[in-house]
Amino acid sequence: MTEQPARAPVPPFSREMAIKKVRMAEDAWNSRDPARVALAYTPDTRWRNRSEFLNGRAEVEVFLTRKWSTENGYRLIKEIWCHGDDRIAVRFCYEWHDADGQWFRAHGNENWVFDALGYMAVRHASINDVPIVPKDRLFHWPEGTARPDDHPGLTELGL
Template identity: 55%
Template sequence: MATESRPPLPPFTLETAQKKVKAAQDAWNTRNPEIVQFAYTPDSIWRNRSDFLQGRPAIVEWLGKKWAKENGYRLRKELFAFADNKIAVQFWYEWYDEAGQWWRTYGLEDWTFAENGLMRKRQMSGNDVKISDDDRWFKDGVDVNTVDISEKHW
């Protein structure tokens, strides 16, 4: 749809870039690919670790597989840098696998936006680290935005 848009729109300011990051965090924390896909252009291109994909149908399929594997997924994103129509994000998310092992994924994302505010390119690099239940930051009932990431020992 040509009239489709997703404010805030580029060029970004500090305030609008931070809003864009938290809107993405909130959408991903729904774990609903049908909702998440509409933040991206219909032909959006992605690199997620070693996976390359293009278009909303591929995004929906990929996210469905991701969240079928990553149980208890809880994500925190923070603005790292921005300029014009680009945003860089650092993120942390926790999840457990089919055996009940908890993991924390650390990473960075590079986003490029179309004029209508939809993301047209997303690149993600991340690493998974085994953690114990006691080491979790984003336990049930904890608002991920209240966790003081700067004080955490990595």
């Protein structure tokens, strides 16, 4: 098997580099491109997402394709919680609506473990969806694009 190139930043993470890694993940997820997002994970990545358990990039890509086929208007903000040499914990919120137009804000936490090349090997995600009315939405940048640099983060939004 051919070794993959490093996916900077790589462990051990400084706080600055961990924050950069979190923003890179946020930007990728906001693209809603399952193939692009899956490439950030090791080929044998292990996930727990809510009550689902996934193994490997192929399962991640299928999962994300299914997820984004039903979570319309998806926009995500991630914020670092803490980090270690090869681990990062984040909290996040994302807003989305279902086929009937009901909006939700999902609140969650993730724990990540990275390999030496900077690929995510393990992801544990706990997530709760809260119904919201459209006037309570807080994430208003164009769908499928990165959050603008001047858009407030979770702390600034009081989330």
